[in-house]
Amino acid sequence: MMMRIRSLAGPMALALVLAGCSGAEPKPAAGSKGTVNIDVHGWVGYEAQEAVIAYLLEHELGYKVQTRKNMAEADSWPGFATGKVDVIVENWGHEDLKKEYIEQKKVALSAGLTGNKGVIGWYVPEWMVKKYPDITDWRNLNKYAHLFRTAKSENVGQVLDGDPSFVTNDEKIIRNLGLDFKVVYSGSEDALIKAAEDATKNTKPLLMYFYEPQWLFTKVKLVKVNLPAYAIGCDNDPAKVACDYPPYLLDKIVSTKFAQTGGKAYDLIRNFSWTNDNQNTVANDIVNGKMKPEEAAKKWVEENKIVWKDWIPR
DSSP: OOOOOOOOOHHHHHHHHHHHHHTOOOOOOTTOOOEEEEEEESSHHHHHHHHHHHHHHHHTSOOEEEEEEEEOHHHHTTHHHHTSOSEEEEEOOOHHHHIIIIIISOOEEEEEEEEEEEEEEEEEEHHHHHHSTTTTBGGGTGGGGGGGBOTTTTTSEEEEEOOTTSOOOHHHHHHHHTOSEEEEEOSSHHHHHHHHHHHHHTTOOOOEEEEESOGGGGTSOEEEOBOSOOOTTTTSSGGGOOSOOOOEEEEEEEEHHHHHHOHHHHHHHHHOOOOHHHHHHHHHHHHTSOOOHHHHHHHHHHHOHHHHGGGSOO
C-alpha cells in the first residue's frame, strides 16, 4: 500500500531520516492496527478460543486476523522465527519447544495462562465401569484386555489415540507398565469423539486417550482410568515414563516481535483468561449447534461482556 506523506516535522522526521541512513526499519507504533497471524490447531476447543480472540481483535480493536488451519502443534513454533506466526492461543506443555524457541532462540515467549485447566488421560464409557467396577484401576487392565481387541490391535487390547501430533506418552506408558495393549491412532479429535459416542450408544468396549476441556463431557459420560499418579519428574525421561499425565495450566505463546510491536492486539491476548466452561460453551455451539466458529464467537461475546470487557486494553 502506497501512502502520500504531506509533511514531517521535528523529532519524528529526524528519527525517520536516521532510520533510513542506518538501514533500519522504523517499528510500528504501539497500538497501530495491522494483521495478527494465528495458527489454529486440530481440536475444537482451540478453534473456539481462537474464534473468540479473533472476533474481539477484529470487532473491538480493528485488527485483521489471518489464520492457518489444522496446523500440527510442533509445526507452528518455527513460524515465530519467520514471522508466519504471531500467536498460539492454547499451548499444552511442550517444554522441549519452549526450551528451543523461548530459551535458546528467544523468538517466542509466554503471554500468560489461558485460565483453562487441562487434563489428559485414559477414559472408558461409564457403562463399562458399572459392569466392571475395578476397570478404572490400571492394575486390572490386563484382565480386561481381551474386551478391547480390534483388527488394528491384533491380539492385544487397543488404546485409541487421536492425531499422532497430539501430546501423548501412551506408547511408553503401555510398555513401561507391562500392559497388553497397543496404541492405535484414530487420526483426529473428531474420530475420538465419534468412537466415544458409538461406544456409549451401542455399549461397545473402548479405552481411549482424551482430554479436558472438551464439550463432549456435557453429552457423553466417560470415566477416567487411574494410571500411576503423576509426581514431579516422573515424565522427565520420555523413554521411562510410567505415570499419568501432569495437570496442565494452559498458556498462550506469542512471537517476541509481536510482544514488542503488537500494541493493543498483544495486550488483549495477554489479558485473555476464561474457564473450561466458557470454552466448552463455544465449542458446543460449533459442533452441536452447527454454527460457524465466528458465529459461535459472536454469540458468546454478545452474551458475556462481563467476562471479556476487562480484556480490552484502554
